[in-house]
Amino acid sequence: MPVNLPLPDRQSLYPVQGIRLAVTHAGIRKANRSDMLLVSLAPQSTVAGVFTQNAFCAAPVQVCRSHLEQAKGVRAWLVNTGCANAGTGPQGLANANRSCEHLASLLALEPSQVLPFSTGVILEHLPMDRLEKGIGLLVNQLGQADWLDAAQAIMTTDTQPKAASRRLEIAGRQVTITGISKGAGMIRPNMATMLGFVATDAGLAPDLLQQLTKAVADETFNSVTIDGDTSTNDSFVTVATGESGCHFELADQGSADWQAFHQAFLGVCLELAQAIVRDGEGATKFITIEVQGARSRDEARQVAYAIGHSPLVKTAFFASDPNLGRILAAIGYSGVPDLRVEAIRVWLDQVLVAEHGGRAQTYTEQAGAAVMAQSEMTIRVDLARGNARATVYTCDLSHDYVSINADYRS
Amino acid sequence: MPVNLPLPDRQSLYPVQGIRLAVTHAGIRKANRSDMLLVSLAPQSTVAGVFTQNAFCAAPVQVCRSHLEQAKGVRAWLVNTGCANAGTGPQGLANANRSCEHLASLLALEPSQVLPFSTGVILEHLPMDRLEKGIGLLVNQLGQADWLDAAQAIMTTDTQPKAASRRLEIAGRQVTITGISKGAGMIRPNMATMLGFVATDAGLAPDLLQQLTKAVADETFNSVTIDGDTSTNDSFVTVATGESGCHFELADQGSADWQAFHQAFLGVCLELAQAIVRDGEGATKFITIEVQGARSRDEARQVAYAIGHSPLVKTAFFASDPNLGRILAAIGYSGVPDLRVEAIRVWLDQVLVAEHGGRAQTYTEQAGAAVMAQSEMTIRVDLARGNARATVYTCDLSHDYVSINADYRS
Numbered sequence: 001m002p003v004n005l006p007l008p009d010r011q012s013l014y015p016v017q018g019i020r021l022a023v024t025h026a027g028i029r030k031a032n033r034s035d036m037l038l039v040s041l042a043p044q045s046t047v048a049g050v051f052t053q054n055a056f057c058a059a060p061v062q063v064c065r066s067h068l069e070q071a072k073g074v075r076a077w078l079v080n081t082g083c084a085n086a087g088t089g090p091q092g093l094a095n096a097n098r099s100c101e102h103l104a105s106l107l108a109l110e111p112s113q114v115l116p117f118s119t120g121v122i123l124e125h126l127p128m129d130r131l132e133k134g135i136g137l138l139v140n141q142l143g144q145a146d147w148l149d150a151a152q153a154i155m156t157t158d159t160q161p162k163a164a165s166r167r168l169e170i171a172g173r174q175v176t177i178t179g180i181s182k183g184a185g186m187i188r189p190n191m192a193t194m195l196g197f198v199a200t201d202a203g204l205a206p207d208l209l210q211q212l213t214k215a216v217a218d219e220t221f222n223s224v225t226i227d228g229d230t231s232t233n234d235s236f237v238t239v240a241t242g243e244s245g246c247h248f249e250l251a252d253q254g255s256a257d258w259q260a261f262h263q264a265f266l267g268v269c270l271e272l273a274q275a276i277v278r279d280g281e282g283a284t285k286f287i288t289i290e291v292q293g294a295r296s297r298d299e300a301r302q303v304a305y306a307i308g309h310s311p312l313v314k315t316a317f318f319a320s321d322p323n324l325g326r327i328l329a330a331i332g333y334s335g336v337p338d339l340r341v342e343a344i345r346v347w348l349d350q351v352l353v354a355e356h357g358g359r360a361q362t363y364t365e366q367a368g369a370a371v372m373a374q375s376e377m378t379i380r381v382d383l384a385r386g387n388a389r390a391t392v393y394t395c396d397l398s399h400d401y402v403s404i405n406a407d408y409r410s
Numbered sequence: 411m412p413v414n415l416p417l418p419d420r421q422s423l424y425p426v427q428g429i430r431l432a433v434t435h436a437g438i439r440k441a442n443r444s445d446m447l448l449v450s451l452a453p454q455s456t457v458a459g460v461f462t463q464n465a466f467c468a469a470p471v472q473v474c475r476s477h478l479e480q481a482k483g484v485r486a487w488l489v490n491t492g493c494a495n496a497g498t499g500p501q502g503l504a505n506a507n508r509s510c511e512h513l514a515s516l517l518a519l520e521p522s523q524v525l526p527f528s529t530g531v532i533l534e535h536l537p538m539d540r541l542e543k544g545i546g547l548l549v550n551q552l553g554q555a556d557w558l559d560a561a562q563a564i565m566t567t568d569t570q571p572k573a574a575s576r577r578l579e580i581a582g583r584q585v586t587i588t589g590i591s592k593g594a595g596m597i598r599p600n601m602a603t604m605l606g607f608v609a610t611d612a613g614l615a616p617d618l619l620q621q622l623t624k625a626v627a628d629e630t631f632n633s634v635t636i637d638g639d640t641s642t643n644d645s646f647v648t649v650a651t652g653e654s655g656c657h658f659e660l661a662d663q664g665s666a667d668w669q670a671f672h673q674a675f676l677g678v679c680l681e682l683a684q685a686i687v688r689d690g691e692g693a694t695k696f697i698t699i700e701v702q703g704a705r706s707r708d709e710a711r712q713v714a715y716a717i718g719h720s721p722l723v724k725t726a727f728f729a730s731d732p733n734l735g736r737i738l739a740a741i742g743y744s745g746v747p748d749l750r751v752e753a754i755r756v757w758l759d760q761v762l763v764a765e766h767g768g769r770a771q772t773y774t775e776q777a778g779a780a781v782m783a784q785s786e787m788t789i790r791v792d793l794a795r796g797n798a799r800a801t802v803y804t805c806d807l808s809h810d811y812v813s814i815n816a817d818y819r820s
Contacts, residue, residue: 055749056742056767087738089752089768122735123769185722227721229736230743311637311721311807312595312815319816325532326639328497332466333640339465342499357466358499359533397721402809405722406729 001159003286003375003395005278008163013147014176017201018042018241021145023153026134028127029082029120034153036131037145038138039077039197040107042241046203047074048210049115050217052234058086059096060116061235067100067112075113077197077237078103078135081156081182085118085126086232095126102132106139119156119182119195119233151180154195157404158184160279164271166264170257173246175202177265181272185226185281185405196221196236196272202261203242205249213238216266220273223301224393226280227401228309277393282400285317286376292389293382299336300390303381306334314397317377322368324353331381343384349377411569413696413785413805415688418573423557424586427611428452428651431555433563436544438537439492439530444563446541447555448548449487449607450517452651456616457484458623459525462644468496469506470526471645477510477522485523487607487647488513488545491566491592495528495536496642505536512542516549529566529592529605529643561590564605567814568594570689574681576674580667583656585612587675591682595636595691595815606631606646606682612671613652615659623648626676630683633711634803636690637811638719687803692810695727696786702799703792709746710800713791716744724807727787732778734763741791753794759787 020040028035041047049068051061067074078099085092100114118126145153151161165178179198204212217236252258278286289307294300307313310330316323327346332339346354348371353363371377430450438445451457459478461471477484488509495502510524528536555563561571575588589608614622627646662668688696699717704710717723720740726733737756742749756764758781763773781787 054739054742055746056738056751084735087735087764087768089766092768121733122739123764124735229720229722229739232735232739232742310639311811312639315812315815318812321816323531325494325497325534325642328466329464329532329639329642332464332642336465341466354497354533356499358497358502397812399809399812401721402725402728402807402812405725406731 002279003283005160005275008148008151008161010146010148013163013165014167014178015146016176016178016199016241017243018045019199019239020143021147021150022138022141022143023145023149024134024137024141026080026130028080028130034149035081036134036138037079037150037153038142039150040142041075041239042243043073043075045073045239045241046206046209047237047239048206048213049235049237050214052231054230054232056087056232058084058118058233059088059092060085060118061233062093063096063100064115064117064235067115070112072110072113074115075109076103076107077115077117079117079154079195080126080131081154082120083118083124083126084120084122084233087123088125091125095128098128099126099131099135103135103139106135115237117195117235119154122232147178147180154180154182156182157281158182158279162272162275162279164268166268168260168264170246170261173244175244175246175261176200177268179268179272181276183276184279195233196269198238198265198268199241200265201241201244203247204240208248208250209238209240212262212265216269219266220269223391224273224277225305225308226277226395274393277395280395281404282398283395284375284398285396287317287394287396288378289392289394290378290380290389291383292380293384293386294388294390295386297388297390300388301392302336303331303334303383304390304392306330307379308392308394311397317372317396318398320369320372322348322365322372324348324368327379328354339383340385345382345384347380348372412689413693415570415685418558418561418571420556420558423573423575424577424588425556426586426588426609426651427653428455429609429649430553431557431560432548432551432553433555433559434544434547434551436490436540436547438490438540444559445491446544446548447489447560447563448552449560450552451485451649452653453483453485455483455649455651456614456619457647457649458616458620459645459647460624460627462641464640464642466497466642468494468528468643469498469502470495470528471643472503473506473510474525474527474645477525480522482520482522484525485519486513486517487525487527489527489564489605490536490541490544491564492530493528493534493536494530494532494643497533498535501535505538508538509536509541509545513545513549516545525647527605527645529564532642557588557590564590564592566592567691568592568689572682572685572689574678576678578670578674580612580656580671583654585654585656585671586610587678589678589682591686593686594689605643606679608648608675608678609651610675611651611654613657614650618658618660619648619650622672622675626679629676630679633801634683634687635715635718636687636805684803687805690805691814692808693805694785694808695806697727697804697806698788699802699804700788700790700799701793702790703794703796704798704800705796707798707800710798711802712746713741713744713793714800714802716740717789718802718804721807727782727806728808730779730782732758732775732782734758734778737789738764749793750795755792755794757790758782
């Protein structure tokens with residue numbers, strides 16, 4: 001059961017002008033489930049993306065990077081689940097390229113105008129016959145799917161589709177931002193998550209869109225962790241079609257219109273990123289970890305991730321057991337040099353847990369237990385050595401995480 | 411159930427000349443279990459130790475470091491379970507010092523001749539009344555316990571006592587090395603494990619013993635991981651009483667006698683360190699991770715720990731599921747710069763799993779599954795970029811890990 005993650009409401013996932021969607025059942029790995037998605041982008045669209053830093057990055061990620069560097073505008077995103085096409089060597093790369101060529105030939109595009117995305121089992125090859133048959137079906141059905149269909153088509157171990165949408169008026173024009181994401185395990189994105197797609201009908205100059213995408217990824221998809229495993233396939237891509245008539249250039253960044261757009265865009269991405277944690281494999285708690293008083297943002301993140309990755313912290317939260325010494329231990333081994341433990345303070349929501357190197361005088365087991373019993377809580381740490389801060393979102397570690405991952409392929 | 415960890419045989423845990431032991435039930439946390447150990451060391455003994463690098467290191471660790479720096483020879487080790495005396499601030503430090511003073515007064519020693527060790531729950535204070543009563547009982551019973559009793563007295567979530575012993579003849583004299591260890595969770599030692607004690611009746615010059623202790627810790631206790639959580643209390647201490655009549659100085663390191671002694675000492679420590687993994691919380695598999703072809707030992711360890719800490723790799727081993735792409739993913743995100751994935755090869759025991767950036771041509775699911783079905787296996791990785799290597803020992807991640815850690819305090 002995901003943590004406080006309502007099913008997306010089809011009516012509130014606003015269509016984005018300039019985007020057409022199709023989904024199909026190709027039987028890539030299992031029969032009778034949507035496992036392919038095609039997103040067609042209006043001709044004038046700008047596209048940006050950030051991808052996994054995993055050295056064993058998947059073939060489609062390599063192809064995406066290469067196609068984004070080429071001058072031709074990207075016009076289609078092609079997604080399959082069931083097979084990650086990662087750890088597949090030269091044949092994997094050939095298969096990713098072949099799928100782009102096949103789709104391009106049907107849509108009268110150059111292969112480099114297609115970005116391919118795969119998610120699923122690593123070390124196995126794409127079943128090219130089924131994939132190509134699926135591509136044909138997608139092209140025939142283009143425009144018949146909506147964003148909820150799209151969110152469903154990219155699920156793997158996700159228990160729920162993940163989608164978010166915002167609509168705002170900018171200079172008298174209605175601008176929409178809608179996105180989808182997927183992922184529930186192997187989640188500790190490094191540049192992006194295991195598939196996030198966000199579209200807007202605002203127009204953004206290419207450099208502005210790339211800059212926005214990187215900055216927003218850092219605050220959202222790059223600030224969640226479930227199990228500390230950075231995937232081979234993480235990809236977060238964005239498109240700005242411009243069809244709303246609203247357009248932004250780099251020089252517009254100081255404007256109130258840009259601020260409003262930026263906030264809405266960030267909001268969609270944060271909702272999508274948090275949805276991944278809320279639907280984390282086996283998650284029963286949604287935990288926000290705020291670290292302040294650090295010398296640098298990197299240092300704050302290092303401490304936040306040490307806490308967020310500790311199996312002992314995570315199992316204590318699963319048990320609703322305020323065994324909070326485990327948080328101190330994680331801060332202590334986070335690797336930040338010269339920590340002055342006497343100065344560090346730790347809160348659970350508003351409850352001060354630790355100060356002066358030990359348990360706070362005012363702390364009571366009852367107060368700690370009351371917060372632990374909630375389904376959402378914030379661990380706040382003040383390192384008291386600087387002004388930098390960072391926030392990371394994570395979940396607990398439960399029996400179901402083990403069950404899901406022990407049985408994933410079977 | 412620990413993985414291939416036989417109960418220590420009382421008869422084959424050889425006494426060490428110059429060492430006297432006592433254990434008692436002090437009811438520190440729970441009634442009716444041995445929870446205190448006293449180890450008394452002959453006057454001429456040399457002692458060395460390595461301790462946790464966790465910034466929130468426990469009060470007894472701080473006291474140990476300070477007492478080892480003082481000139482007076484250490485004459486007693488005092489251990490309690492049930493309370494780690496960590497995250498306890500100034501009062502914790504005062505309690506650790508008071509326990510040393512109390513024992514010293516009964517044994518006519520200086521307080522600095524006592525090393526204190528605590529293990530158990532973090533963030534709680536030692537019950538000093540029960541502890542001091544326990545110290546009195548220990549002093550009265552000194553010499554009445556053997557090494558198996560000692561191993562039992564330091565257990566917490568351990569399901570089995572951990573002890574190892576070797577006897578060898580050096581220059582006509584019988585030399586004994588016997589040690590005990592404890593720990594099953596919060597195990598990713600950084601300088602030492604959650605309590606390891608090794609005694610020999612060989613004599614070793616203090617600098618030689620310290621050098622040996624550090625080097626051996628690096629190969630043994632510092633090469634195991636269960637959950638990646640470096641404890642606040644890790645301590646590994648050694649004593650050489652010299653009562654066998656055999657003595658080593660720094661200058662003896664080239665000799666065959668030293669080689670034989672070093673091997674036996676390393677063997678005892680490796681057995682103790684591996685016992686911790688075999689009894690890892692919820693462990694069903696014992697996994698050796700060998701990384702070779704690295705540019706440095708640190709780099710090799712970085713890759714080995716990335717694999718050893720991956721919850722996805724660990725759950726796949728629990729399930730005996732050769733979902734080996736997860737190993738590639740972990741290598742890929744280990745953080746080693748400029749990895750050439752095409753050159754990397756991965757084996758499971760003798761089965762080549764991956765090469766040329768993908769699955770090996772010769773690999774079959776059946777061959778992988780056969781290795782995964784075993785209770786012990788080796789993951790071998792060749793990074794093909796240098797000559798350095800490292801070995802790390804770990805276990806799988808099972809339902810029982812979650813159960814044990816969700817319920818630890820209750």
